[in-house]
Amino acid sequence: MAEVFVCAGCGAGLTDSLTRVALPARTQQRYGHELLPALMDQGTYAVDPEPSGPPWRLWDTIGADEAAARGVFAPVPSLSFGPAGAILVAPGDTRGTVLIPERCDGYCLGLDGRAGPNLACADCGRAVATRVDDCTLWQVVRLDPTAVHALPSGGPDPIADWTELTRDRRAAPPIEAPGCWSPHWEAAVADALAHLLAASGGDRVGVPAGLLATTFGRALDELFPAGPAEKTLALAGPGLPTPAPGAPDIVLVPQHPQTGEAWQPPAGTAEAVPLAADVWTYLAFHDDRRLVPAPGLLPGGILRDDPLPRYPWRAFHPDRRVLLHTLSRLPAVREPWLRAIHARLGGRPS
Incomplete structure (x- = not known):
C-alpha cells in the first residue's frame, strides 16, 4: 500500500506518496571519495530493522551475549543503540522539513548524521529525520520511527510474481x-x-x-x-x-x-x-559471448551503431x-x- 509519512507531533506531511521495497544491500556501503546518488529509487521507501544513530557503544563495552541478543554474532567496531526501524527515503521525496544547523556535521562534502537527527518538521520544529549526503555515502533521509507516522495514500500495490x-x-x-x-x-x-x-x-x-x-x-x-x-x-x-x-x-x-x-x-x-x-x-x-568478426566490409551507407x-x-x-x-x-x-x-x-x- 502506498503511504505518506507525517510528523507525529503536528501531523504535517513530510514525504510524497511512497511504496515499500526491500532494503538495498548497499545500505551499509561506503564507496569511493565522491558524492553518490540516492540510495532509494524515487517513490519508494525501505525499513532498516536495526537500530541506527546515536548513542553508539564500542564492542568491548557490549559483550558477546548482549550483542547476540541483538542478532550480532561476531565482533564489530560498535553498535548503535538508537531507535530501530528507521524509514529510508530518497532526499527528493521529502517535504516540509528544515535543517537543524547545530547538527549539520559531516566529514568532507556534506552531512553524515553523526550528531543524530538533523532535519526538523517545518511546521512544529520537532526533530524528525537524519539526512546523509556526505562523500562515500549513498544519499538518504532516515525518518525517525518515533517521530513520524505512516498514513495510507492509495490502494494496495500489487506484488509482482x-x-x-x-x-x-x-x-x-x-x-x-x-x-x-x-x-x-x-x-x-x-x-x-x-x-x-x-x-x-x-x-x-x-x-x-x-x-x-x-x-x-x-x-x-x-x-x-x-x-x-x-x-x-x-x-x-x-x-x-x-x-x-x-x-x-x-x-x-x-x-x-x-x-x-x-x-x-x-x-x-x-x-x-x-x-x-x-x-x-x-x-x-x-x-x-563476443561476436566473431565477419569477413568483408559493411555495405556503403551503413554505419556501425553497436557500442x-x-x-x-x-x-x-x-x-x-x-x-x-x-x-x-x-x-x-x-x-x-x-x-x-x-x-x-x-x-x-x-
Whole structure:
C-alpha cells in the first residue's frame, strides 16, 4: 500500500506518496571519495530493522551475549543503540522539513548524521529525520520511527510474481563508465557471498567459468585453502531449468525486489543463497559471448551503431564492509572456521 509519512507531533506531511521495497544491500556501503546518488529509487521507501544513530557503544563495552541478543554474532567496531526501524527515503521525496544547523556535521562534502537527527518538521520544529549526503555515502533521509507516522495514500500495490519479474528482466549492468565495477554489484555480491560462505559449511566451492567466477570465484579462492572443490555452485530461479537433487549443492537465487524474500528451489534439490534480483537477472540471462568478426566490409551507407562492450580496469572485489556486516549477523559465523574468515577480513587494511 502506498503511504505518506507525517510528523507525529503536528501531523504535517513530510514525504510524497511512497511504496515499500526491500532494503538495498548497499545500505551499509561506503564507496569511493565522491558524492553518490540516492540510495532509494524515487517513490519508494525501505525499513532498516536495526537500530541506527546515536548513542553508539564500542564492542568491548557490549559483550558477546548482549550483542547476540541483538542478532550480532561476531565482533564489530560498535553498535548503535538508537531507535530501530528507521524509514529510508530518497532526499527528493521529502517535504516540509528544515535543517537543524547545530547538527549539520559531516566529514568532507556534506552531512553524515553523526550528531543524530538533523532535519526538523517545518511546521512544529520537532526533530524528525537524519539526512546523509556526505562523500562515500549513498544519499538518504532516515525518518525517525518515533517521530513520524505512516498514513495510507492509495490502494494496495500489487506484488509482482516471479513470472512477471522474469518477463521484465530488469537487470543491473556490472560495469559503469569509464570502466568501473558497479558499486551496487560489489555490495550485492558481498551480501550474497556472506550467505554463500555460511552455506558452504567450510567446504571449498567450485564456481562455473564466466562472470560468476569473476565476481564470486576469485573471492572464494582467496578465502578458502587451495584444493579441489567439494561443493558446486550454480544459478537457479524462475526461467531457468530446475536443479537436480545434489547437483549443484548450492544455488544463487533472486531476492524479490519488493518483499526481499528469496525464490526457493524445490525441496531437497540444493541450498539457496539470495542475491539481489537485478544482479541475478544479469547473471542468468545476459549473453556475454563476443561476436566473431565477419569477413568483408559493411555495405556503403551503413554505419556501425553497436557500442563496444565495457571492460573493467581492475579485478572485481566484493565490498568488504557489506560482507563483514552480513557475516557478523549470521549465526553460522560462530563456527571457528567462519569466525577465522571474519577475523581475517576485519584485520585487512582498506
